Amino acid sequence: MAARSLLLIRGGCVVNDDSSQEADVLVEDGVVQAVGRHVLPPGDAPAGLRVLDAAGKLVLPGGIDTHTHMQFPFMGSRSVDDFHLGTKAALAGGTTMIMDFAIPHKGHSLIEAFDTWRSWADPKVCCDYSLHVAVTWWSDQVKEEMKILTQDKGVNSFKMFMAYKDVYMVRDEIGAIAQVHAENGDLVAEGAKKMLALGITGPEGHELSRPEAVEAEATLRAVTIASAVNCPLYVVHVMSKSAAKVVADARRDGKVVYGEPIAAGLGTDGTHHWDKEWLHAAHHVMGPPLRPDPSTPDFLMNLLANDDLTTTGSDNCTFNSCQKALGKDDFTKIPNGVNGVEDRMSIIWEKGVHSGKMDENRFVAVTSTNAAKIFNLYPRKGRIAVGSDADIVIWDPKATRTISAKTHHQAVNFNIFEGMVCHGVPVVTISRGKVAYEAGVFSVSAGDGKFIPRKPFAEYVYKRIKQRDQVSLGLQGLDCHVLLDVGAGIITY
Ligand code: URP
Numbered sequence: 074m075a076a077r078s079l080l081l082i083r084g085g086c087v088v089n090d091d092s093s094q095e096a097d098v099l100v101e102d103g104v105v106q107a108v109g110r111h112v113l114p115p116g117d118a119p120a121g122l123r124v125l126d127a128a129g130k131l132v133l134p135g136g137i138d139t140h141t142h143m144q145f146p147f148m149g150s151r152s153v154d155d156f157h158l159g160t161k162a163a164l165a166g167g168t169t170m171i172m173d174f175a176i177p178h179k180g181h182s183l184i185e186a187f188d189t190w191r192s193w194a195d196p197k198v199c200c201d202y203s204l205h206v207a208v209t210w211w212s213d214q215v216k217e218e219m220k221i222l223t224q225d226k227g228v229n230s231f232k233m234f235m236a237y238k239d240v241y242m243v244r245d246e247i248g249a250i251a252q253v254h255a256e257n258g259d260l261v262a263e264g265a266k267k268m269l270a271l272g273i274t275g276p277e278g279h280e281l282s283r284p285e286a287v288e289a290e291a292t293l294r295a296v297t298i299a300s301a302v303n304c305p306l307y308v309v310h311v312m313s314k315s316a317a318k319v320v321a322d323a324r325r326d327g328k329v330v331y332g333e334p335i336a337a338g339l340g341t342d343g344t345h346h347w348d349k350e351w352l353h354a355a356h357h358v359m360g361p362p363l364r365p366d367p368s369t370p371d372f373l374m375n376l377l378a379n380d381d382l383t384t385t386g387s388d389n390c391t392f393n394s395c396q397k398a399l400g401k402d403d404f405t406k407i408p409n410g411v412n413g414v415e416d417r418m419s420i421i422w423e424k425g426v427h428s429g430k431m432d433e434n435r436f437v438a439v440t441s442t443n444a445a446k447i448f449n450l451y452p453r454k455g456r457i458a459v460g461s462d463a464d465i466v467i468w469d470p471k472a473t474r475t476i477s478a479k480t481h482h483q484a485v486n487f488n489i490f491e492g493m494v495c496h497g498v499p500v501v502t503i504s505r506g507k508v509a510y511e512a513g514v515f516s517v518s519a520g521d522g523k524f525i526p527r528k529p530f531a532e533y534v535y536k537r538i539k540q541r542d543q544v545s546l547g548l549q550g551l552d553c554h555v556l557l558d559v560g561a562g563i564i565t566y
C-alpha cells in the first residue's frame with residue numbers, strides 16, 4: 074500500500090475569493106483535509122509529514138489559465154511551448170491548471186481533434202488541464218459530436234472564430250452565434266489587403282488593418298445573437314477598450330456574458346508594433362491586436378477589478394524569432410501569438426493589486442475562482458476548502474522579480490514583459506498535493522498533471538439561463554439553440 078502523502082502549510086494567510094483568514098492548511102493525498110488553527114493535535118507529527126512555513130505569506134488557490142495554445146499548429150508553424158515546458162512554466166508562475174483548445178481543421182471531426190490534443194497533452198502535462206473545443210465548421214455531424222463531447226468527454230465550452238477567414242471562420246448562417254472569435258473576419262481580410270496595397274508590410278500593419286472597431290463590432294454581434302437565443306457567452310481575449318465596453322454594457326443590461334482579458338492586454342500595449350527593431354515588433358503580434366492606446370491596460374484592469382470583466386487567461390501561443398520572421402515582408406504571415414502563461418499571475422498582482430485597483434480576494438476571483446465557477450470546476454478547483462484539490466500557491470506579496478526571457482522557464486526566446494519588475498512572487502507551487510516548484514526548483518515529471526473533465530450546466534451560469542428559458546418563449550428555432558440542447562456549459566468566442 075502506498076504511504077499517505079501529508080503536507081502542512083503553516084502560519085500563512087489563506088485567501089479565497091470571499092475572505093482571508095490566518096490559518097494552517099492540512100493536505101492529504103492531494104486533497105485539502107483541514108483549514109484552520111491547530112489542524113493537527115499538539116505534538117502530533119505523523120510519519121512522512123512535510124511542513125511548509127508560510128508565515129508572512131499568502132496561501133492562494135492555484136491559478137487557472139483559461140486560455141492557452143501549447144504546441145499549436147498554426148499559420149504554418151507550431152507554437153514552441155509544448156504541454157511539458159508550457160505547464161512547467163505555468164507552475165513556476167503560480168498557475169496549477171491550464172485550459173487549452175482542441176481546434177479541428179474545417180470539415181474535420183471535433184472528436185478526432187479532441188483525441189489528438191489529449192494524445193499530445195496527457196503524457197506531457199506537469200499540471201492539470203482541460204480542453205475547450207473549437208467549432209470551425211457546421212453540419213449534423215458537428216452537432217452530434219458536440220453532444221458526445223459534452224456528455225461523454227468532459228467538454229463544456231466551444232470556441233467559435235469570427236476571424237481567420239477561410240481557415241477557422243464560421244459564418245452567421247451556419248448556426249447563430251456559431252461564428253469565430255470576436256473580430257469581423259471580412260473586415261480583417263479587407264484591412265490587410267488595404268495596408269499591403271499602401272505598402273505597409275511591417276508589424277504595425279497588423280493593428281492598423283484590424284482596429285478596435287473591428288473587435289467591438291464582432292463582440293456586439295456575438296452578444297446580440299447569444300442573448301437573443303438565451304445562450305451564455307464568454308468572450309475570449311478582450312483586447313480593446315471598445316470591446317470591453319460592449320461586454321460591460323451587456324452585463325449591465327442583464328445579459329449572461331463574461332469577458333476574459335489576457336495577461337498581454339493587461340500588462341503591455343500595441344505601441345511596440347512601431348518599434349524600430351522588426352523582431353521586437355513582430356513578437357507583439359497577436360489577434361485581436363494589442364492596442365496602441367497606452368491607457369488600454371489600465372482601463373481593462375479597472376473593468377476586471379469592478380466585475381465588468383470576469384476571468385483572465387494568457388492566450389499563451391508562442392513563436393520563436395525564426396518563426397515570426399516568416400512574416401518579414403508581409404505582416405499577415407507573422408504567426409499570431411504571445412507569451413503569458415508564466416507571468417499572468419505576477420502581472421495581475423503588480424498592475425491590479427499592488428496598484429490598489431483590486432484586493433487579494435478579487436485577485437483570487439479573477440485568476441482562479443471565477444474560471445472554476447464558469448467552467449464547472451468549483452469548488453474542486455478555485456478554492457482552498459476541505460475537499461478541494463490541493464492546488465495551492467504560497468505567494469509572497471512583498472517580494473519582487475524582474476521578468477526576462479533570460480530567466481523565464483518557457484521555450485520561447487522572447488518575453489513581451491521583458492524588464493518589468495513585479496511584486497508578487499510564487500514561492501512554492503503545490504499541484505495535486507505535491508510541491509511541484511519551490512524557490513526556482515521543479516520537482517515534477519511529464520504526465521504528473523491530469524485531464525480534468527467538466528460537466529455541462531455549471532450552476533453559476535445555468536441557473537439564470539434555465540429560469541429564463543422557463544419564463545420566456547426563447548427563439549427555439551435558431552440553430553444556436555443546439556448548444557443549449559446538448560448542454561454545452563458555455564460558448565466561448
Ligand atoms: O494570436 C492569437 N491569439 N493566437 C492564438 C489563436 C487565437 O486566436 O486565440
Ligand code: ZN
Pocket residue numbers: 254309310360361566
Ligand atoms: Zn482567438
Ligand code: ZN
Pocket residue numbers: 344345348353
Ligand atoms: Zn517595445
Ligand code: ZN
Pocket residue numbers: 140141142388390
Ligand atoms: Zn487563443
